[in-house]
Amino acid sequence: MSDQASTLKEAETPRSDQHLSAERSPGIALLSRSGSPCTMVIPIISGSVEVGRGSHHMEQDQRMSRRHARIVYDGRRFLATDLGSHNGTAVDGKPIPSQQQVEIQRVIRMGDSLFAVYHDITPLYQRGVIISAGKVLGPALQDVFAIAKQSALFGDTLHITGESGAGKEMAAHAFHESGPRAGGPFVAVNCAAIPQGVAERLLFGARRGAYSGADSHAEGYIQAAAGGTLFLDEVGDLDLQVQAKLLRVIETKELLPLGANRPHRVEIHICSATNKDLKLLVTQGRFREDLYYRIARPCVHIPPLRKRLEEIPYLIDAAVKRTTTMAQVHPSLIETCLLRPWPGNIRELIVEVRSAVQNAAIQTCPRIESRHLPEGAGTILRALGQPQEGMLDDYTPPSIRATDPAECARIEQALRMQQGNVAATARALGLHRTQLRRLIERHGIDPQRFSPDAGAHKIDLDK
Numbered sequence: 129m130s131d132q133a134s135t136l137k138e139a140e141t142p143r144s145d146q147h148l149s150a151e152r153s154p155g156i157a158l159l160s161r162s163g164s165p166c167t168m169v170i171p172i173i174s175g176s177v178e179v180g181r182g183s184h185h186m187e188q189d190q191r192m193s194r195r196h197a198r199i200v201y202d203g204r205r206f207l208a209t210d211l212g213s214h215n216g217t218a219v220d221g222k223p224i225p226s227q228q229q230v231e232i233q234r235v236i237r238m239g240d241s242l243f244a245v246y247h248d249i250t251p252l253y254q255r256g257v258i259i260s261a262g263k264v265l266g267p268a269l270q271d272v273f274a275i276a277k278q279s280a281l282f283g284d285t286l287h288i289t290g291e292s293g294a295g296k297e298m299a300a301h302a303f304h305e306s307g308p309r310a311g312g313p314f315v316a317v318n319c320a321a322i323p324q325g326v327a328e329r330l331l332f333g334a335r336r337g338a339y340s341g342a343d344s345h346a347e348g349y350i351q352a353a354a355g356g357t358l359f360l361d362e363v364g365d366l367d368l369q370v371q372a373k374l375l376r377v378i379e380t381k382e383l384l385p386l387g388a389n390r391p392h393r394v395e396i397h398i399c400s401a402t403n404k405d406l407k408l409l410v411t412q413g414r415f416r417e418d419l420y421y422r423i424a425r426p427c428v429h430i431p432p433l434r435k436r437l438e439e440i441p442y443l444i445d446a447a448v449k450r451t452t453t454m455a456q457v458h459p460s461l462i463e464t465c466l467l468r469p470w471p472g473n474i475r476e477l478i479v480e481v482r483s484a485v486q487n488a489a490i491q492t493c494p495r496i497e498s499r500h501l502p503e504g505a506g507t508i509l510r511a512l513g514q515p516q517e518g519m520l521d522d523y524t525p526p527s528i529r530a531t532d533p534a535e536c537a538r539i540e541q542a543l544r545m546q547q548g549n550v551a552a553t554a555r556a557l558g559l560h561r562t563q564l565r566r567l568i569e570r571h572g573i574d575p576q577r578f579s580p581d582a583g584a585h586k587i588d589l590d591k
Contacts, residue, residue, distance in 0.1 A: 154201040155249030157438060159466070160242040161189055163457035163495075165441035169253040170243075176200040178211070179238060191215045191239030199236070199245075206232040206245040215239055221467050234437070235466045240459045242466065244437045257438050263298060264442045268431045273302045275428045280307030280397070285378070285423050288401040290430030293475030296401040297359065299430060303399050304357035312356025317349050320362035327370045332377075333385035350383055354394045363400040363423070364409050368416060375419045398423060433473040440465055443474060447481040448496060455488055460498035468506030480505035507535065536571045539564075540578070548579035 156177070158168040170177060170184050177199050181192040193213035200207040210217035210226045217224055218237040224230045236243045246252060251267035258265045265273060276299050279286040286303045288296045297316060304314045322330055333348030350358060360366075366374070377383055378398055382391035400423045409415035433440065441462050448457055461484065470477050484500040493500070539557075546552040553575075554564040568575065 152248045153250050153253075154206070154245075154247055155253070156199055156206075156236070156243045156245050157249060157252055158186060158241055158243050159438055160441040160459060160462045161187065162240040163459050163462065165445045165462075167252070167257045167438055169249055169256075171249055171253065172199065172201045175202070179243070180211075181239075186241075189239040189241045192241055193239075196238045197236070199232070200229070208232050208236050213238065218463075221463060235463060237459070237463055242441075242459060242463055244466065252438060257442065259442060262446075264439045264446070266436045266438045268436055269295065269299075269439070272299050272428050272430055275426065276300075276303040277306035279303060279426045279428075280305075283426065284397045285425075286399045287406075287424045287427040288399065288430060289403065289427065290401070291403050291432050291471070291473055293473035294430045294432050295474055296361065296430055299428065300357070300359040300361075300399040300401065304359075304397065307357070307397055309356050309395070309397055313353055314357050314359065315349050315353035316359040316361060318361045320365040322365075324367065327367055328373065329386055331370060332373060332383060335385055335388050346385075348383075348385060350377060350394060350396065351385075353396055355396070357397040357399055360398065360400045362402055362404075364402045364404045364406055364415055368414070371416045371419050375416065375422060378419075378422055400424075432470075433477065434469045437466055440477070443477055444481050447478045448485055451482050451485040452489065455485065455493070456495050458495040458497040461496050461501070464498040464501060465506065470506045472506075476506060504535075504538065507538075535567070536573065539567055539571060539573055543573070543575050543578040546578075548575045548577070550575055 153171050153173075155169060155171040156179075157170065158166060160166065168184070168186060170179065178195060178197070179199065180194045180196040181190070182188045182194070191214075193211070193215070195211045196213045197211055197217045198209045200209070207229045208217060208219050208224065208231075209229045210224055212226050216226075219230045219232050220234055220236075232245050234244060236245070255267045255270055258270060263269075272295075276286060276288075280303045284307075286300075288299050290296050300316070301314065304310060317331070319327070329346070329348070331348050331350055333351050334346045373384075377394065377396075380391075381394060381396075383394040384391040406415055406420055406424055410417050410420050444457060444462055444465060448455070461481075465477065465481070472479075480502055481496075483502050483505070484496050487500040487502070488494075488496045491500070539553075542553045542557050543550075546556055550564060550568070551561055554561045557564065
């Protein structure tokens with residue numbers, strides 16, 4: 129996220145003319161107007177709210193009617209009714225008939241304005257979206273940063289959990305920059321990328337003659353981070369022997385490089401991160417219990433981007449402005465990005481938006497639209513044939529239509545690879561079984577076609 133520092137400014141969150149209590153309160157938030165990011169909160173105080181051009185002190189969207197749509201919250205669901213608007217209303221990417229009530233799962237479009245629904249809009253109402261030093265921080269990330277800063281002031285370790293690309297290194301930087309060693313180095317190490325057998329040498333360093341070919345002293349990552357912070361990403365992938373030596377460094381503040389006779393003092397903060405369950409690794413004997421208790425507290429969890437919708441328009445705006453100043457963002461691009469789960473989170477979103485910018489430029493199109501996104505960008509079907517246990521269990525696609533041939537083809541390819549076994553296909557796609565069942569039904573796919581004994585029996589979707 130640091131590469132967006134030159135494009136972002138401080139954001140404000142206007143409030144509507146309604147007031148919220150301190151209690152949990154539902155509502156909608158205007159996240160984008162005519163392709164530009166914004167944040168305006170509209171609480172649903174009495175069970176429903178009408179939205180139209182100029183209402184709730186919003187800047188006017190000329191494609192929005194004066195009485196455009198009504199949003200109802202029944203205590204469990206959000207329901208939208210188009211009130212006969214001139215340009216129509218779309219719910220989760222699909223136009224809805226006038227005067228017909230339709231459930232909203234994520235996003236509603238009125239004119240060129242995009243709104244998201246929130247079961248509790250209070251955090252966004254109270255804190256809004258902060259954009260500072262190249263970072264986009266919705267309420268959830270603001271909480272993460274607050275914990276990281278407090279941990280740096282009162283301790284020397286922090287453990288961060290969250291999916292790949294969600295912003296763990298960003299939180300690690302906040303931990304480093306808020307502590308007494310902010311002036312020291314910040315050294316990030318991807319433990320999963322260290323070749324087995326050399327982790328000890330790379331982390332702890334080595335003296336000349338410690339092994340064949342060691343012609344000079346070699347400084348390790350820990351020594352390089354002395355006086356600052358060592359960030360161990362995917363710490364659960366460290367070898368058990370290395371874990372034991374790391375624990376000693378943390379407890380004694382002494383470092384013994386390979387081939388050295390005596391340890392030397394090292395002052396360091398340790399920030400660790402993982403997208404795995406360290407407790408589970410401990411029970412499996414793959415992570416030391418004593419090291420777990422030393423580095424896993426305090427712990428902060430970073431929610432995935434699909435739970436931080438208010439950040440997405442700002443991230444898109446930053447990625448586009450950093451790539452070009454010659455094209456405008458079309459609302460369809462933002463709408464599509466809001467509806468997709470982005471399993472690669474911020475990292476994936478930025479890469480795919482930049483690809484969309486390039487595709488628009490190749491086509492000499494002055495606007496970057498949804499159609500310019502690469503095929504399958506941000507979808508839950510990104511890792512065919514690669515089991516991802518528990519991946520995106522909390523996500524239900526709001527509007528995947530059977531008319532989308534790319535999505536249909538991916539599901540069919542996965543079913544073919546798993547010979548029609550729906551449960552195995554769900555695991556391969558990183559989906560919960562019920563989510564895949566809904567997709568199969570929406571696309572009208574018959575899993576039986578892919579079974580080795582097709583025709584002999586009907587495949588059970590609950591299998």
